[in-house]
Amino acid sequence: xxxxxxxxxxxxxxxxxxxxxxxxxxxxxxxxxxxxxxxxxxxxxxxxxxxxxxxxxxxxxxxxxxxxxxxxxxxxxxxxxxxxxxxxxxxxxxxxxxxxxxxxxxxxxxxxxxxxxxxxxxxxxxxxxxxxxxxxxxxxxxxxxxxxxxxxxxxxxxxxxxxxxxxxxxxxxxxxxxxxxxxxxxxxxxxxxxxxxxxxxxxxxxxxxxxxxxxxxxxxxxxxxxxxxxxxxxxxxxxxxxxxxxxxxxxxxxxxxxxxxxxxxxxxxxx
Amino acid sequence: xxxxxxxxxxxxxxxxxxxxxxxxxxxxxxxxxxxxxxxxxxxxxxxxxxxxxxxxxxxxxxxxxxxxxxxxxxxxxxxxxxxxxxxxxxxxxxxxxxxxxxxxxxxxxxxxxxxxxxxxxxxxxxxxxxxxxxxxxxxxxxxxxxxxxxxxxxxxxxxxxxxxxxxxxxxxxxxxxxxxxxxxxxxxxxxxxxxxxxxxxxxxxxxxxxxxxxxxxxxxxxxxxxxxxxxxxxxxxxxxxxxxxxxxxxxxxxxxxxxxxxxxxxxxxxxxxxxxxxxxxxxxxxxxxxxxxxxx
Amino acid sequence: xxxxxxxxxxxxxxxxxxxxxxxxxxxxxxxxxxxxxxxxxxxxxxxxxxxxxxxxxxxxxxxxxxxxxxxxxxxxxxxxxxxxxxxxxxxxxxxxxxxxxxxxxxxxxxxxxxxxxxxxxxxxxxxxxxxxxxxxxxxxxxxxxxxxxxxxxxxxxxxxxxxxxxxxxxxxxxxxxxxxxxxxxxxxxxxxxxxxxxxxxxxxxxxxxxxxxxxxxxxxxxxxxxxxxxxxxxxxxxxxxxxxxxxxxxxxxxxxxxxxxxxxxxxxxxxxxxxxxxxxxxxxxxxxxxxxxxxxxxxxxxxxxxxxxxxxxxxxxxxxxxxxxxxxxxxxxxxxxxxxxxxxxxxxxxxxxxxxxxxxxxxxxxxxxxxxxx
Numbered sequence: 047x048x049x050x051x052x053x054x055x056x057x058x059x060x061x062x063x064x065x066x067x068x069x070x071x072x073x074x075x076x077x078x079x080x081x082x083x084x085x086x087x088x089x090x091x092x093x094x095x096x097x098x099x100x101x102x103x104x105x106x107x108x109x110x111x112x113x114x115x116x117x118x119x120x121x122x123x124x125x126x127x128x129x130x131x132x133x134x135x136x137x138x139x140x141x142x143x144x145x146x147x148x149x150x151x152x153x154x155x156x157x158x159x160x161x162x163x164x165x166x167x168x169x170x171x172x173x174x175x176x177x178x179x180x181x182x183x184x185x186x187x188x189x190x191x192x193x194x195x196x197x198x199x200x201x202x203x204x205x206x207x208x209x210x211x212x213x214x215x216x217x218x219x220x221x222x223x224x225x226x227x228x229x230x231x232x233x234x235x236x237x238x239x240x241x242x243x244x245x246x247x248x249x250x251x252x253x254x255x256x257x258x259x260x261x262x263x264x265x266x267x268x269x270x271x272x273x274x275x276x277x278x279x280x281x282x283x284x285x286x287x288x289x290x291x292x293x294x295x296x297x298x299x300x301x302x303x304x305x306x307x308x309x310x311x312x313x314x315x316x317x
Numbered sequence: 318x319x320x321x322x323x324x325x326x327x328x329x330x331x332x333x334x335x336x337x338x339x340x341x342x343x344x345x346x347x348x349x350x351x352x353x354x355x356x357x358x359x360x361x362x363x364x365x366x367x368x369x370x371x372x373x374x375x376x377x378x379x380x381x382x383x384x385x386x387x388x389x390x391x392x393x394x395x396x397x398x399x400x401x402x403x404x405x406x407x408x409x410x411x412x413x414x415x416x417x418x419x420x421x422x423x424x425x426x427x428x429x430x431x432x433x434x435x436x437x438x439x440x441x442x443x444x445x446x447x448x449x450x451x452x453x454x455x456x457x458x459x460x461x462x463x464x465x466x467x468x469x470x471x472x473x474x475x476x477x478x479x480x481x482x483x484x485x486x487x488x489x490x491x492x493x494x495x496x497x498x499x500x501x502x503x504x505x506x507x508x509x510x511x512x513x514x515x516x517x518x519x520x521x522x523x524x525x526x527x528x529x530x531x532x533x534x535x536x537x538x539x540x541x542x543x544x545x546x547x548x549x550x551x552x553x554x555x556x557x558x559x560x561x562x563x564x565x566x567x568x569x570x571x572x573x574x575x576x577x578x579x580x581x582x583x584x585x586x587x588x589x590x591x592x593x594x595x596x597x598x599x600x601x602x603x604x605x606x607x608x609x610x611x612x613x
Numbered sequence: 614x615x616x617x618x619x620x621x622x623x624x625x626x627x628x629x630x631x632x633x634x635x636x637x638x639x640x641x642x643x644x645x646x647x648x649x650x651x652x653x654x655x656x657x658x659x660x661x662x663x664x665x666x667x668x669x670x671x672x673x674x675x676x677x678x679x680x681x682x683x684x685x686x687x688x689x690x691x692x693x694x695x696x697x698x699x700x701x702x703x704x705x706x707x708x709x710x711x712x713x714x715x716x717x718x719x720x721x722x723x724x725x726x727x728x729x730x731x732x733x734x735x736x737x738x739x740x741x742x743x744x745x746x747x748x749x750x751x752x753x754x755x756x757x758x759x760x761x762x763x764x765x766x767x768x769x770x771x772x773x774x775x776x777x778x779x780x781x782x783x784x785x786x787x788x789x790x791x792x793x794x795x796x797x798x799x800x801x802x803x804x805x806x807x808x809x810x811x812x813x814x815x816x817x818x819x820x821x822x823x824x825x826x827x828x829x830x831x832x833x834x835x836x837x838x839x840x841x842x843x844x845x846x847x848x849x850x851x852x853x854x855x856x857x858x859x860x861x862x863x864x865x866x867x868x869x870x871x872x873x874x875x876x877x878x879x880x881x882x883x884x885x886x887x888x889x890x891x892x893x894x895x896x897x898x899x900x901x902x903x904x905x906x907x908x909x910x911x912x913x914x915x916x917x918x919x920x921x922x923x924x925x926x927x928x929x930x931x932x933x934x935x936x937x938x939x940x941x942x943x944x945x946x947x948x949x950x951x952x953x954x955x956x957x958x959x960x961x962x963x964x965x966x967x968x969x970x971x972x973x974x975x976x977x978x979x980x981x982x983x984x985x986x987x
Contacts (some may be wrong), residue, residue: 048363050419051422053415054419054423055419057415057416058420061415062416062434064412065434065438065489066438068446068450068453069441069446069449070906071452072445072449075452081918083452084455084457084458084462095740099715119594119602124326124327124330125327127323128325131323131327135320135323135324143336144324144328147335149602153546153594153598155549155550155588155590155594156549156552157550157587158570158587161342161570161574161583162338162339162587163338165580165584166334166337166338166341168820169341179332179558184334185330185331185334185335188330191591192510203710203712205708205712206712206714208677208679208706208708209700209706209712211678211700212677212705212706212774213705213725213726213729213773213774214726214730214777215700216700218319228714232318245337246443251623253687263444266445270444270451270557271556271634274448274455274612276452279452282445282449284430285441285445289440289441289442290437290438290441291594293437293440294433294435294437297429297433299543302428302481304600305565307759310330310757310759310760314761314765315762316757
């Protein structure tokens with residue numbers, strides 16, 4: 047039997063306190079009146095107001111969202127194709143190189159990815175801006191999508207595709223009508239992951255962004271290098287809130303549907 | 318035909334945007350710095366035909382790599398990156414294992430929530446999570462305020478801009494990568510194994526050493542690699558928390574490129590960093606392969 | 614009116630629906646199917662029976678088109694199947710896992726194949742309701758696969774594969790996922806549906822009872838080869854090898870040497886004991902090593918030496934397996950050989966005549982045992 051000992055309980059308490067305390071402090075002090083971040087001077091939403099009036103931040107946020115949306119969408123298409131090739135296409139010339147390239151960006155230090163892409167863009171004379179950031183983000187996030195989708199494809203019951211072929215589907219139809227609807231949750235998860243990674247990325251964006259486009263992380267970076275600022279605290283709180291609501295809502299939805307499915311299965315066995 | 322399209326589209330994308338850029342890095346690492354745009358020579362001039370190609374290859378040399386060995390900044394940075402990564406990985410293991418173990422022993426209906434709590438920070442901006450420690454660790458930060466208030470110290474401790482802050486930052490940001498694989502291994506473990514061990518005369522502590530730890534070994538190894546590999550090339554954490562006295566290679570590369578504009582040396586730094594990473598990456602993949610085979 | 618016996622394989626004019634001609638299938642170095650030639654006839658219920666890894670599933674997947682023979686040809690109604698992809702074959706398959714599409718309802722699952730043919734809507738609807746009726750699933754049409762029970766899922770899979778009215782239906786361990794009781798009921802249902810639709814069924818199974826119950830012919834496979842293909846009765850009563858005798862039902866094998874005598878052979882098995890006798894039309898040379906296969910229910914067990922039986926052996930009961938309706942006795946001969954004998958328990962247990970350690974006589978008639986060369 048598994049027992050939750052006092053040792054387990056203590057390590058869980060301290061562990062989660064360690065994980066969450068810094069963020070909680072950040073949220074609390076974002077409502078601090080004082081300009082001195084570490085000195086409490088009363089509750090205020092002043093910094094949120096300042097943040098919303100800061101055009102530079104809003105512009106950067108808009109660029110970031112556009113980049114994240116476009117790059118994660120392309121990355122999802124390419125990454126799903128890549129996963130399908132890895133799991134299903136069998137042998138072909140250059141397969142080893144292909145699977146190496148699919149997985150390598152996961153362990154590649156961001157500074158190297160950023161540097162190499164920048165040198166490529168300069169080498170072919172491509173002006174740096176939103177377009178180059180999108181290319182860069184698509185390249186590294188498609189690999190994450192591939193990992194997520196291929197782990198679902200590996201456990202996918204192949205006889206479902208064979209059944210579709212057996213009932214008269216062409217291979218394309220089998221993918222569209224059977225495989226895609228079933229792996230859809232993994233594809234969506236891959237898209238969300240790619241979107242978050244793109245929103246979050248500082249290093250690769252710093253290398254590939256030009257003067258015409260600045261993303262939010264670059265903006266945050268240049269302001270926090272000088273020290274803690276209350277405006278950034280407010281911005282962080284907003285980002286944390288959005289992510290938390292999103293992740294918690296997603297997990298409640300999946301849990302509910304899993305519970306419903308379980309209940310239905312149990313009911314079905316009784317009939 | 319369709320299969321060929323399916324393979325070619327992602328293949329060509331990765332060739333053009335992953336492999337080719339890397340070859341360019343390799344090439345520039347063999348070039349010389351120049352006051353020009355782009356700031357290195359030689360540049361390949363195909364209009365001169367075969368002679369141009371020959372001249373191009375003739376001008377490539379290992380001078381930048383030689384330079385890296387002569388200036389002790391670089392090898393000290395490599396060494397200290399590896400050292401920081403090793404220590405930080407062990408610290409993360411020390412903090413992460415008890416949490417994963419506690420999660421695995423928690424009642425069934427708690428586990429989804431605990432999992433969610435571990436994953437949630439992962440979705441939150443990395444930059445913000447590192448930033449949150451700046452306010453805690455600075456001289457007039459929350460930690461010093463708290464310690465002064467309790468009377469444990471009379472002078473504020475200097476933590477920010479020291480290696481200690483870097484360790485804290487790494488443990489904090491990479492903790493989920495350590496917890497999740499260990500938890501996965503522990504959760505799969507059959508609970509009756511511990512009962513069997515106790516039945517055969519183990520104390521609970523020796524059962525933990527002789528059964529639980531060996532059975533979570535693969536999770537520990539996976540977790541350590543997942544922390545160690547990205548930590549070596551880390552840039553954000555040492556820049557924000559480590560100050561000027563922490564030397565890490567990711568930071569050196571960044572500065573070489575953006576501040577000194579020495580592209581050939583920056584490229585050479587990148588090539589060597591990758592060579593250092595190849596060994597742990599291969600070991601990691603072999604471990605994963607073994608796990609997959611054991612599962613299948 | 615005498616019932617016409619369905620035995621197209623004995624009719625030289627009958628045209629087979631499926632012909633395997635020298636079919637070999639290799640996966641790398643491994644030979645899954647070894648040069649097999651045989652026919653399956655229309656309206657047949659043909660069972661491929663064998664342990665896992667014997668090649669029976671490969672055989673079926675070649676019929677469905679998921680594998681191509683390495684050598685040889687497979688003909689369906691006289692046409693070479695090799696160039697035809699699975700989605701263009703008039704063959705449908707019921708998968709072992711059922712492979713029901715989890716995102717589609719029962720109705721949509723059954724209609725899936727019909728829609729691919731681009732048939733008119735009302736025709737599809739009519740065909741689906743016909744199939745739902747045939748498999749008694751009308752009430753569940755709107756449910757998703759996870760909302761119905763295992764037995765119902767099995768019927769959906771059957772309905773889906775029958776919906777396109779294939780010339781040939783392949784069933785891969787169709788009842789493997791059902792519990793024992795449901796399996797028996799479903800076996801009869803399968804036979805019923807096969808008869809109603811007149812479709813040729815090829816079933817793959819490792820369950821010998823299932824194969825014997827449903828099939829018109831059973832092909833016993835071992836190591837990529839069909840060892841014997843015949844009606845269930847002949848497979849059981851006249852196995853052609855020790856492998857088949859042992860695989861189907863319970864059997865005692867006694868090894869010995871044969872000597873021609875009258876209509877059959879005398880088999881000397883243990884020195885000092887009288888030779889056994891079996892009627893056989895096998896052509897054996899004197900002194901050849903043979904195996905005598907005898908089914909337990911054909912062995913009589915008595916306290917005294919039976920009169921006028923040539924096959925009588927004395928032994929001691931070492932084990933009794935009581936199964937309710939029957940009991941199986943394991944009797945050890947002085948040589949150590951175990952012979953199994955079965956009796957029906959027509960009397961109450963308390964009045965059973967034999968118990969452990971009893972010395973008993975075993976006997977059987979001259980035609981009860983089968984003489985096998987290998």
